[in-house]
Amino acid sequence: MEEVRLMKGNEALAHAAIRYGADGYFGYPITPQSEVLETLEDEMPWETTGMVVLQAESEVAAINMVYAGAGCGKAVFTSSSSPGVSLMQEGISYIAASELPALIINVMRGGPGLGTIHPSQADYFQACKGGGHGDYHAIVLAPSSVQEMCDFVSLGWDLAFKYRTPAMILADGIVGQMMEKVVLPEQRPRRTEEQIRQQCPWATTGKKGRKQNIITSLELDDDRMEQNNLRFQRTYREIEKNETRCELINTDGCDYLLVAFGSMARICQKVMELAAEKGIKLGLVRPITLWPFPAQQIADAAKGCKGILTVELDAGQMIEDVKLAVNCNVEVKHYGRLGGNVPTPDEVLAALENLFINK
Amino acid sequence: MDINDIIKPENRVYKRPALLNDTHMHYCPGCSHGVVHKLIAEILEEMNAEDKAIGVAPVGCAVFAYNYIDVDFIEAAHGRAPAVATAIKRLQPDKLVFTYQGDGDLAAIGTAETIHAANRGENIAIVFINNAIYGMTGGQMAPTTLLGMKTATTPYGRRADLNGYPLAISNLVAQLDGACYVTRQSVHTPAAVRKAKAAIRKAFENSMAGKGTSLVEIVSTCNSGWKLPPVQANEWMKEHMFEKYPIGDLKNV
Numbered sequence: 001m002e003e004v005r006l007m008k009g010n011e012a013l014a015h016a017a018i019r020y021g022a023d024g025y026f027g028y029p030i031t032p033q034s035e036v037l038e039t040l041e042d043e044m045p046w047e048t049t050g051m052v053v054l055q056a057e058s059e060v061a062a063i064n065m066v067y068a069g070a071g072c073g074k075a076v077f078t079s080s081s082s083p084g085v086s087l088m089q090e091g092i093s094y095i096a097a098s099e100l101p102a103l104i105i106n107v108m109r110g111g112p113g114l115g116t117i118h119p120s121q122a123d124y125f126q127a128c129k130g131g132g133h134g135d136y137h138a139i140v141l142a143p144s145s146v147q148e149m150c151d152f153v154s155l156g157w158d159l160a161f162k163y164r165t166p167a168m169i170l171a172d173g174i175v176g177q178m179m180e181k182v183v184l185p186e187q188r189p190r191r192t193e194e195q196i197r198q199q200c201p202w203a204t205t206g207k208k209g210r211k212q213n214i215i216t217s218l219e220l221d222d223d224r225m226e227q228n229n230l231r232f233q234r235t236y237r238e239i240e241k242n243e244t245r246c247e248l249i250n251t252d253g254c255d256y257l258l259v260a261f262g263s264m265a266r267i268c269q270k271v272m273e274l275a276a277e278k279g280i281k282l283g284l285v286r287p288i289t290l291w292p293f294p295a296q297q298i299a300d301a302a303k304g305c306k307g308i309l310t311v312e313l314d315a316g317q318m319i320e321d322v323k324l325a326v327n328c329n330v331e332v333k334h335y336g337r338l339g340g341n342v343p344t345p346d347e348v349l350a351a352l353e354n355l356f357i358n359k
Numbered sequence: 360m361d362i363n364d365i366i367k368p369e370n371r372v373y374k375r376p377a378l379l380n381d382t383h384m385h386y387c388p389g390c391s392h393g394v395v396h397k398l399i400a401e402i403l404e405e406m407n408a409e410d411k412a413i414g415v416a417p418v419g420c421a422v423f424a425y426n427y428i429d430v431d432f433i434e435a436a437h438g439r440a441p442a443v444a445t446a447i448k449r450l451q452p453d454k455l456v457f458t459y460q461g462d463g464d465l466a467a468i469g470t471a472e473t474i475h476a477a478n479r480g481e482n483i484a485i486v487f488i489n490n491a492i493y494g495m496t497g498g499q500m501a502p503t504t505l506l507g508m509k510t511a512t513t514p515y516g517r518r519a520d521l522n523g524y525p526l527a528i529s530n531l532v533a534q535l536d537g538a539c540y541v542t543r544q545s546v547h548t549p550a551a552v553r554k555a556k557a558a559i560r561k562a563f564e565n566s567m568a569g570k571g572t573s574l575v576e577i578v579s580t581c582n583s584g585w586k587l588p589p590v591q592a593n594e595w596m597k598e599h600m601f602e603k604y605p606i607g608d609l610k611n612v
Contacts, residue, residue, distance in 0.1 A: 023450055024446065024449065024450050026446060052446075052449045052450055054445070054446075054449060056442065056475075057442075057471055057472070057475035058471060060439070060442075060471075061439070061442040061445075061471065061472055061475065062442075064435065064436060064439035064442040064443055064446075064472075065442050065443070065445055065446035066446070067433075067435075067436075067439075067443065067446075068415075068433055068435075068442070068443035068444070068445075068446035068447050068450075069446045069447075069450050071433045071443075071447075072413075072446075072447055072450055072451055074450050076446070076450070090436060091436065091439075094436055098434075193451075204413050204431040204432065204433055204447070205431070205451070206410050206411045206412065206413060206430075206431055206451075206454055207409065207410060207429075207430060207431050208410035208411075209410075212425070212429050212430060212431055212432070213431045213432075214425045214431070214432050214433075214434070215432070215433040215434060216416075216425070216432075216433075216434035217434070218422060218423075218434055
């Protein structure tokens with residue numbers, strides 16, 4: 001049954017996975033997301049649902065275990081933070097190229113390099129523009145609350161299985177570490193082998209009653225490889241058409257539009273209150289899917305407004321997609337803090353005033 | 360007696376294994392891969408394992424192993440086969456899970472996955488083809504290349520001061536508590552083929568019995584990479600490879 005708890009985003013995500021009926025988790029410790037593995041080990045789901053939990057020898061091994069589990073038609077996932085997710089990029093490319101459903105969680109910390117353990121959103125490009133090699137996309141979900149850390153687990157897996165593509169939850173360190181009230185869903189049973197054979201007839205479940213199944217991304221015939229790529233692109237166009245998600249807050253008739261995701265969208269809601277006290281009418285678009293990007297929704301919301309400010313924990317990444325969305329018909333500026341720093345609502349409002357109003 | 364009186368099903372003593380596809384292999388004449396593929400297909404048939412076997416193919420010459428051995432397969436990224444096999448077996452414990460890897464895949468880029476899968480005692484079988492060279496990419500130095508051996512990247516012979524020493528990784532794996540069976544075999548004579556077959560069968564049986572990780576190294580030839588005709592390659596292997604990589608069991612618990 002549903003249960004109301006107070007917990008961290010990382011913990012909620014682990015509980016949500018068990019309750020989804022996940023088959024396996026493979027991960028490697030890294031701050032600020034180690035609570036995912038710790039919570040799973042503490043809950044011992046192998047005793048209850050039969051879920052496998054394994055601390056791998058590296059992020060490289062972990063993502064390849066996820067690739068294998070997905071190839072077997074199982075609901076498998078991994079979680080890491082920025083440097084670890086960099087190590088996983090090759091595996092994510094293989095998962096996409098082999099048309100496998102998998103869930104990958106990045107609780108972002110500041111980079112580049114070893115960087116900092118404090119929050120960041122600077123992996124936007126990596127998550128949304130490929131990251132690994134080749135023409136592929138992962139569906140990218142950006143939670144801004146502990147409840148969404150929980151809810152996006154089932155959403156991510158459902159989309160991954162629907163389109164046979166990797167889905168990523170791109171959380172920032174704040175959403176992973178902050179504690180909030182969360183409603184955990186009911187426990188669902190894990191799928192049986194028979195159900196997997198029916199739902200995933202392509203999976204490597206042993207070739208009982210059928211021909212051999214092969215999970216591979218290798219194709220040396222150029223024409224066939226081109227056809228594979230065209231099929232991937234058709235899937236991506238379908239995802240763009242059906243699965244683009246965003247939240248619009250007070251966007252009708254606003255003077256200026258804020259665009260922010262994850263924890264920054266929460267801070268921007270306070271910015272809107274402060275601005276209202278000064279008589280400035282702000283709207284907010286919060287992309288929920290970063291890929292596919294809600295370009296049309298932003299273009300519609302921006303009609304008639306005097307300017308757009310993207311608020312990001314990076315040096316300006318999402319701003320490129322916002323500029324493309326409005327086709328330079330509206331002025332778009334960026335404000336962000338770097339290195340693990342998080343702006344206060346006052347700072348954001350001051351930036352907006354300096355960039356647009358008092359310039 | 361007419362020959363057609365002899366060619367009858369009841370007189371048949373040898374046939375292509377049912378699980379070895381009737382197709383042209385891309386392997387060079389004289390290569391050991393074809394023999395080992397045939398052994399795996401035979402063993403899976405004899406164990407009635409065709410419905411529960413899941414193979415993991417490597418990156419290297421055997422990248423298309425799934426085109427020849429007719430069971431479910433997952434193609435692993437270079438070196439990751441033991442990690443891939445780990446997840447398959449943990450998620451489907453009733454399946455027979457094996458990897459098929461070359462020396463570059465298993466003992467260079469995949470060293471961490473090899474060591475840690477064996478150290479965890481994953482119930483998988485690893486078939487390891489050691490021909491001391493990177494075959495598919497054109498004959499470059501492998502971790503197992505012998506000192507003095509000429510390759511595309513050691514054109515004057517492997518030097519310890521420049522390239523380090525040949526790595527006997529099976530001896531390393533044999534030290535690990537999770538490994539139950541580590542053996543080194545070859546397929547250069549009919550007798551050796553029979554022993555290699557028994558070793559692979561034992562490894563497969565161990566994995567189903569939950570005994571831990573088994574590794575069967577097959578010391579092999581690469582006549583293209585070694586630039587020797589097949590018969591001479593076998594002779595060269597006996598003279599040089601067996602000194603560094605002696606045939607026999609390293610661990611049998």
